[in-house]
Amino acid sequence: MAALLEAEGLKAYYGQTQALHDVSFALELGGITTLLGANGAGKTTTLRSICGMVRTEGSIRLDGRPIGGKATEDIIRLGVGHVPEGRGTFTNLSVDENLRVAAYTRKDKAAVARDLAMVFEYFPILKARLNQQAGTLSGGEQQMLAISRALMLSPRLMLLDEPSFGLAPLIVQEIFRIMRRINSEAKVSMLLVEQNAALALELADHAYVLETGRVVMSGKSSQVKNNEAIRKSYLGY
Amino acid sequence: MEQLIQQIASGLANGAVYACLALALVMIFVSTDHINFAQGELAMFSAYLVWQALSWGFNFWLALPVVALISFMIGVAIERLILRPLHDAPVLSVVVVFIGLLAIFHSLAGAIWGHTIKAIPSPFPQFSFVGSGYIGPHQIGMIVVTLVLLLALFAFFRFTPLGLAMRAAAQNPASARLAGVRVDWMLALGWGLAAAIGAVAGSLVAPAVYLEPNMMASILLYGFAGALVGGISSPGGAVAGGFIVGVLENVIAYLGNLLEKSSGVYIIGNGEKLTVALIIVITVLTLKPSGLFGKVSVKRV
Numbered sequence: 001m002a003a004l005l006e007a008e009g010l011k012a013y014y015g016q017t018q019a020l021h022d023v024s025f026a027l028e029l030g031g032i033t034t035l036l037g038a039n040g041a042g043k044t045t046t047l048r049s050i051c052g053m054v055r056t057e058g059s060i061r062l063d064g065r066p067i068g069g070k071a072t073e074d075i076i077r078l079g080v081g082h083v084p085e086g087r088g089t090f091t092n093l094s095v096d097e098n099l100r101v102a103a104y105t106r107k108d109k110a111a112v113a114r115d116l117a118m119v120f121e122y123f124p125i126l127k128a129r130l131n132q133q134a135g136t137l138s139g140g141e142q143q144m145l146a147i148s149r150a151l152m153l154s155p156r157l158m159l160l161d162e163p164s165f166g167l168a169p170l171i172v173q174e175i176f177r178i179m180r181r182i183n184s185e186a187k188v189s190m191l192l193v194e195q196n197a198a199l200a201l202e203l204a205d206h207a208y209v210l211e212t213g214r215v216v217m218s219g220k221s222s223q224v225k226n227n228e229a230i231r232k233s234y235l236g237y
Numbered sequence: 238m239e240q241l242i243q244q245i246a247s248g249l250a251n252g253a254v255y256a257c258l259a260l261a262l263v264m265i266f267v268s269t270d271h272i273n274f275a276q277g278e279l280a281m282f283s284a285y286l287v288w289q290a291l292s293w294g295f296n297f298w299l300a301l302p303v304v305a306l307i308s309f310m311i312g313v314a315i316e317r318l319i320l321r322p323l324h325d326a327p328v329l330s331v332v333v334v335f336i337g338l339l340a341i342f343h344s345l346a347g348a349i350w351g352h353t354i355k356a357i358p359s360p361f362p363q364f365s366f367v368g369s370g371y372i373g374p375h376q377i378g379m380i381v382v383t384l385v386l387l388l389a390l391f392a393f394f395r396f397t398p399l400g401l402a403m404r405a406a407a408q409n410p411a412s413a414r415l416a417g418v419r420v421d422w423m424l425a426l427g428w429g430l431a432a433a434i435g436a437v438a439g440s441l442v443a444p445a446v447y448l449e450p451n452m453m454a455s456i457l458l459y460g461f462a463g464a465l466v467g468g469i470s471s472p473g474g475a476v477a478g479g480f481i482v483g484v485l486e487n488v489i490a491y492l493g494n495l496l497e498k499s500s501g502v503y504i505i506g507n508g509e510k511l512t513v514a515l516i517i518v519i520t521v522l523t524l525k526p527s528g529l530f531g532k533v534s535v536k537r538v
Contacts, residue, residue, distance in 0.1 A: 071414075076414070084415060089409075100401060101413065104398055104405075105416075
């Protein structure tokens with residue numbers, strides 16, 4: 001079992017405030033892992049730490065190489081696609097331009113064209129909206145666009161920050177179905193942060209539960225799902 | 238009537254230079270939210286570089302691209318070396334830096350080239366044509382060069398990946414980083430482009446106003462007025478604004494003269510052109526702060 005991403009004793013700070021105290025986890029290559037926990041537990045901060053968007057201490061390794069302290073752009077270029085909280089749409093750019101920005105760092109034009117075709121196959125609606133200003137898309141469409149932008153980086157690892165946030169249940173199902181396809185077909189490993197624990201445990205094979213910046217439990221999704229104490233106290237269902 | 242057409246024509250020519258400066262201001266504003274008060278002095282410094290090249294015997298059209306390139310590098314260097322350490326500094330600190338830069342380039346030009354007025358000959362050929370009574374060859378040249386520059390910039394931002402990355406970085410820096418764009422370098426590039434555009438503006442206006450360290454002081458105000466009229470967040474708007482201000486200042490002065498001639502009452506004339514620019518600034522800021530073509534920025538609270 002090769003670990004794609006490994007964090008050990010990860011601490012993170014916003015200014016003087018410490019948001020992560022001691023987070024350790026390992027991500028299996030090809031798998032889907034989910035981070036669960038209440039508001040303020042440190043889920044988003046963990047994703048930001050991986051991408052160098054907050055000040056961190058401790059070790060983060062991608063493919064065994066330390067990436068802590070690197071600039072966000074450099075970590076992204078190593079094959080990490082980050083679908084951020086709030087979707088990060090370039091609202092004034094067209095859908096087409098949103099997708100092309102994401103492929104900005106790639107030189108292989110043919111591969112980019114292939115990935116674009118793949119994106120349109122997953123999300124045909126984006127093809128229909130290609131020349132529309134991205135800010136005018138619906139919330140679900142913008143989430144699809146955010147996932148597509150990450151895909152256009154041709155990532156090995158995708159970090160997803162609450163892709164279900166604020167979306168109608170039907171759209172959420174659709175998006176999660178496609179995330180599963182991306183994982184199995186495009187061979188993209190995923191680290192998923194979700195408020196909706198039931199949904200996340202359905203998709204993921206491993207889960208970590210965070211509480212106030214610490215990992216309090218981890219295991220296979222089925223174990224977490226069946227642990228009634230954890231479910232009641234941390235996952236709220 | 239003939240005089241009015243003449244005034245409008247020369248207004249368009251001045252407007253071309255204001256448009257360039259307005260564009261340079263907008264370039265830096267959209268990516269950093271700062272108004273570069275030193276933009277005019279940078280342009281003046283570039284104009285002196287052109288003068289230096291001319292006095293060494295180089296052709297204007299050879300000197301201009303080289304000077305634009307040097308200015309580009311000066312702009313990039315300023316951003317990387319001076320403003321980079323101030324990324325998280327309060328606005329006032331940055332403003333002080335801009336004023337410092339203004340003073341530095343002003344004195345530097347004076348120290349190197351002296352404070353006496355120098356002339357740069359017009360790079361455009363003298364010829365007569367239909368309507369040459371209304372507008373001179375240099376004025377037409379200014380308008381044409383500005384329009385070419387604008388088209389080139391438009392094409393750069395619209396059709397090249399680098400231009401797209403710069404737009405993305407200006408609009409949503411966090412997201413741009415997540416697309417692998419080196420946002421810090423995009424800011425430096427924006428500074429470089431602004432300085433290069435300013436260089437063109439400076440060298441175009443120098444033959445019309447004579448070269449001296451103070452030459453850009455009032456022109457920067459007009460450029461600022463143009464940027465505000467068009468919308469400080471909209472490059473296309475800034476250009477339109479530059480032309481509008483150029484024409485407006487002339488037409489208003491003309492109407493003032495006309496009024497004086499017919500009624501003997503002097504309200505406004507050629508001497509108050511700068512006042513007109515300032516009135517425009519105030520009017521726009523009170524009535525429509527986002528400008529004619531600018532986007533109203535809405536913040537969710």
